[in-house]
Amino acid sequence: LKEIKAVIVGFGNIGKAFLRVLMEKSSFLENKLEKKVKIIAICEADGSLVNEAGISLKEALSRDIKRLNYWKENKNAVSLIQELDLDILFEFTPGNIESGEPGYTHIREALSNGINVITSNKAPLALKFSELMNLAKRNGVKLKYEATVGGAIPIINLRDTYLFGEEIIELYGILNGTTNYILSKMTSELLSLDSALKEAQELGIAEANASYDIDGIDTAAKVAILANSLLGKGVSIKDINICGIRDITLEAIELAKKHGYVIKLIGDCKKLEVAPKLIPKWSPLNVSGTLNAITLETDIAKKITLVGYGAGPRETCSAILADLIDVLRDL
Ligand SMILES: NC(=O)c1ccc[n+]([C@@H]2O[C@H](COP(=O)([O-])OP(=O)(O)OC[C@H]3O[C@@H](n4cnc5c(N)ncnc54)[C@H](OP(=O)(O)O)[C@@H]3O)[C@@H](O)[C@H]2O)c1
Numbered sequence: 001l002k003e004i005k006a007v008i009v010g011f012g013n014i015g016k017a018f019l020r021v022l023m024e025k026s027s028f029l030e031n032k033l034e035k036k037v038k039i040i041a042i043c044e045a046d047g048s049l050v051n052e053a054g055i056s057l058k059e060a061l062s063r064d065i066k067r068l069n070y071w072k073e074n075k076n077a078v079s080l081i082q083e084l085d086l087d088i089l090f091e092f093t094p095g096n097i098e099s100g101e102p103g104y105t106h107i108r109e110a111l112s113n114g115i116n117v118i119t120s121n122k123a124p125l126a127l128k129f130s131e132l133m134n135l136a137k138r139n140g141v142k143l144k145y146e147a148t149v150g151g152a153i154p155i156i157n158l159r160d161t162y163l164f165g166e167e168i169i170e171l172y173g174i175l176n177g178t179t180n181y182i183l184s185k186m187t188s189e190l191l192s193l194d195s196a197l198k199e200a201q202e203l204g205i206a207e208a209n210a211s212y213d214i215d216g217i218d219t220a221a222k223v224a225i226l227a228n229s230l231l232g233k234g235v236s237i238k239d240i241n242i243c244g245i246r247d248i249t250l251e252a253i254e255l256a257k258k259h260g261y262v263i264k265l266i267g268d269c270k271k272l273e274v275a276p277k278l279i280p281k282w283s284p285l286n287v288s289g290t291l292n293a294i295t296l297e298t299d300i301a302k303k304i305t306l307v308g309y310g311a312g313p314r315e316t317c318s319a320i321l322a323d324l325i326d327v328l329r330d331l
Contacts, residue, residue: 001034004331005085007041009077009106010092014120014147015042016061017313018090018320023057025321035328037088041080045093048075052084077102081109087331088116090320095123097217097237104128111135111143116331118323120147120316126221126237129228142330144323145229149222150175150292152315153308157322159230159296166298168230171269175222177290177310178206178213179245179265183276184288186253187262193248205290205311216244216265216274223267223274230296231269243275262286 008015022037030036038054042065049055051070065071081089089110095103103121110117112135119125124132125145136143146156150173159168174180178200185196197214200206212218220240227233245265256263261278264285268274279285284305287293292310297303309315 001030001036002331004035004037004087004328005040006037006088006090007043007077007080007084007086008039008090008092009043010090010094010121011042011044011060011065012092012094013313014092014316014320015090017317018092019057019061021314021317021321023061029325029328033325033328035331037324037328040084040086043075043077043080047071047073048077048080050075050080050084077106078109081106081113081115086110086113086115088118088324088327091117091119091121091124093121095121097123097126097212097221100124100127104132107132107143108135111139111141114139114141116141116144116327118144118147118320118327120145120320122148122218122221122225125228126224129225129236130234133228142327144327145225146319146323147316149225150294150306150319151177151308151310151312152318153292153294153306153310154319154322155226155294155296155306156229157319157326158306163296163298163301166300168296168298169270170295170297170303171226171230172266173294173305174264174285174287174292175226175267175294175310176213176216176219176265177292179216179219180287180292180310181205181290182214183245183248183253183263183265186248186250187257188288190250190254192250193245214244214246216242216267219265219267219274223269223272226267227269227272233269233272235272239272241271241273241275245276248276 104124182196224237266277
């Protein structure tokens with residue numbers, strides 16, 4: 001068994017869900033890939049848990065990590081990257097869409113030090129995609145980010161494997177589960193946008209700062225990542241034209257319905273645009289609730305639509321696990 005040393009930066013919903021999945025899948029990874037992933041540090045905003053002999057995942061999940069013996073106050077991710085001998089850094093911090101921080105610095109430092117990175121954090125990639133991908137290439141390591149777009153939908157890895165030889169002609173879809181939930185509620189129950197948003201917040205599926213979802217910023221970040229990744233565009237979120245769903249009224253929803261349409265917030269990676277669109281009721285993009293749906297059209301396969309959970313800690317770990325397996329195969 002080859003031992004692979006890894007650090008987790010950001011131990012919130014995703015960090016914890018990923019540790020659970022790693023516990024569930026560790027024997028599988030050992031049997032199939034002959035690799036043992038050893039987590040030697042877990043880094044939070046105010047300190048880190050560090051044990052080079054390997055952290056007990058069970059203990060990290062069942063206790064407050066700040067009360068464990070190996071907790072080091074004020075030890076941050078950048079100093080860990082420089083001090084520890086690491087193969088993989090998992091970056092699961094919240095991203096500031098203006099600066100990309102703190103994830104941008106974590107990812108840049110890890111790649112510069114020859115460490116593979118797997119992240120669910122959109123902001124650094126929506127802002128600095130080409131710079132970070134080039135940095136990974138120059139340092140002979142991988143930067144994997146399937147979890148940043150479409151949660152459990154395997155869009156990036158599908159393009160990198162099965163559809164690698166094809167030209168992508170169109171790429172668009174529903175990339176934000178919260179706005180889809182709100183529009184679905186407005187359509188099926190005639191709830192106002194404000195009531196549907198309130199419901200989404202009570203269910204914990206909307207950010208406290210609703211603007212990120214409602215005004216299309218989250219969708220635009222994903223459009224930027226997909227446009228770079230699948231279409232080779234070389235853009236940042238600043239190049240995306242954004243119109244959210246704030247002004248969608250029940251009258252507009254009803255009128256659309258009468259003519260056989262639904263209104264959906266669509267991110268279009270070819271046009272670099274986010275806007276509410278009329279979608280025919282029969283379209284495979286007409287998915288309800290928090291589901292995401294992405295259509296890609298290629299020169300050979302023609303249209304393919306992928307539908308799945310666009311968020312949720314455990315569902316998102318499907319993408320992180322796939323990225324981990326890809327990295328492990330090369331180590
Ligand atoms: N949740 C989902 O379903 C989902 C799906 C796809 C992608 N994502 C993305 O994945 C990332 C993590 O999401 P989440 O839901 O796990 O967020 P979360 O629950 O807020 O967890 C983030 C964690 O990062 C820590 N953190 C903040 N700044 C840090 C720093 N400088 N160094 C180390 N740790 C730091 C936070 O600590 P404090 O609480 O002490 O600040 C918190 O424990 C985000 O970028 C999110 O957009 C989430």
